Amino acid sequence: MSYAVSDSPLFDNLDLAIRSGESVALQGPSGSGKTTLLNCIMGLTRPATGRVEVCGHNLSSLSARRLAAVRQQHVGMVFQFGELLSELSAIDNVAIAALLAGQRRNAAYEHAEGLLRELGVPSTATPAGMLSGGERQRTAVARALITNPALLLADEPTGALDYESRESVADLLFGLPGKHSCALLVVTHDDAVARRADRTFRLRQDRLLEAAA
Numbered sequence: 001m002s003y004a005v006s007d008s009p010l011f012d013n014l015d016l017a018i019r020s021g022e023s024v025a026l027q028g029p030s031g032s033g034k035t036t037l038l039n040c041i042m043g044l045t046r047p048a049t050g051r052v053e054v055c056g057h058n059l060s061s062l063s064a065r066r067l068a069a070v071r072q073q074h075v076g077m078v079f080q081f082g083e084l085l086s087e088l089s090a091i092d093n094v095a096i097a098a099l100l101a102g103q104r105r106n107a108a109y110e111h112a113e114g115l116l117r118e119l120g121v122p123s124t125a126t127p128a129g130m131l132s133g134g135e136r137q138r139t140a141v142a143r144a145l146i147t148n149p150a151l152l153l154a155d156e157p158t159g160a161l162d163y164e165s166r167e168s169v170a171d172l173l174f175g176l177p178g179k180h181s182c183a184l185l186v187v188t189h190d191d192a193v194a195r196r197a198d199r200t201f202r203l204r205q206d207r208l209l210e211a212a213a
């Protein structure tokens with residue numbers, strides 16, 4: 001696929017397939033188009049040519065409503081700063097994603113509690129805005145996982161964390177494809193994080209190149 005900004009290509013002839021159970025890191029200089037590529041994969045941005053397929057769905061051919069449903073069902077997203085609702089507790093933040101996806105209230109809260117326990121977030125009523133950076137990112141991961149997505153995307157998930165939290169959140173993320181059979185695509189500037197991925201790609205001057213293993 002390709003995408004251009006003001007007639008200048010951001011990426012061209014880009015071809016990337018990610019299998020379930022696999023982790024991929026995406027690196028590249030600032031402004032090279034990493035976030036734009038994630039937006040294309042989420043169906044928020046339409047590529048100029050080519051197509052994005054998620055679980056057999058060609059995103060370009062879907063109505064806005066179907067696209068939102070496919071995204072909700074198959075894709076989870078973790079942002080750099082967690083992007084939680086800061087006044088709500090961790091469990092509320094996670095359960096809301098399940099409620100929006102149509103799960104019943106009791107099941108949503110049970111599922112959220114189980115995931116938070118598994119990911120090591122203390123079960124408290126503390127507003128998410130008062131949790132530590134690492135706890136917030138773990139909560140964001142739980143929120144992304146509660147719909148059992150086939151594809152998990154993360155944009156600089158450790159960029160705002162100190163060394164120890166970075167290590168534990170990176171351990172957690174890269175353990176997910178094996179545990180939850182999802183595919184994982186992580187955008188990161190951090191080589192130590194990228195090294196954990198099964199494959200690493202660099203986006204540079206409109207090309208996507210795979211780094212030697």
Ligand SMILES: Nc1ncnc2c1ncn2[C@@H]1O[C@H](COP(=O)(O)OP(=O)(O)OP(=O)(O)O)[C@@H](O)[C@H]1O
Pocket residue numbers: 005010028029030031032033034035036037
């Ligand atoms: N809709 C848009 N309109 C205009 N410019 C855009 C649009 N989307 C992206 N860009 C430009 O495309 C370039 C790539 O942006 P993008 O955020 O994808 O880069 P990035 O590799 O994620 O950068 P960073 O590492 O700094 O987050 C930037 O120069 C950005 O300003």
